[in-house]
Amino acid sequence: MKLWEIAHSRTGDKGNISNVSLIAYDPKDYALIREKVTPERVKAHFNGMVHGDVVRYELPNIHALNFVMYAALGGGVTRSLSVDMHGKGLSSYLLDMDI
Numbered sequence: 001m002k003l004w005e006i007a008h009s010r011t012g013d014k015g016n017i018s019n020v021s022l023i024a025y026d027p028k029d030y031a032l033i034r035e036k037v038t039p040e041r042v043k044a045h046f047n048g049m050v051h052g053d054v055v056r057y058e059l060p061n062i063h064a065l066n067f068v069m070y071a072a073l074g075g076g077v078t079r080s081l082s083v084d085m086h087g088k089g090l091s092s093y094l095l096d097m098d099i
Contacts, residue, residue, distance in 0.1 A: 001099055007033060009091035018050075018072040018090050023064040030063040036099040042067050045097050046090070067094075 003009075003022065006029040012019040022037060024030045039054040046054075052070030059066060072090070 002095065003033070003037070003097045003099060004095035007095065009095050011089075011091040013073055016071055016073050018069045020067045020069065020090055020094055021064055022067070022094060023062065027063045030060065032099070033065060034058065037065060037097065039067065041097070042069070042094065045094065046072070049090075 006026065007022050007024050009023070010021045022033060024033055037056075039056045042056070043050060043054040046069065050069045050072040052072065054070075055068045057066040057068070069090075
């Protein structure tokens with residue numbers, strides 16, 4: 001199953017750090033997402049894109065996880081040569097993860 005089937009996502013950025021949220025559509029799916037979407041799996045999923053640590057924050061009251069990915073944006077908006085300098089597409093890429 002793909003994450004997009006049970007969750008949606010938003011992305012933000014600050015410098016070379018990407019912040020990606022993952023929010024369950026249905027609260028009953030939060031436990032599955034929490035179990036399957038670990039910082040290690042996220043780092044592996046973004047292999048070659050995220051060069052720093054991935055830290056996960058849990059927000060059970062809103063059935064969400066927040067991933068802070070360091071060294072993820074090619075140096076940040078003013079330095080990156082990426083077409084997606086803000087990393088907005090990273091949320092869609094996370095939703096493509098198989099669980």
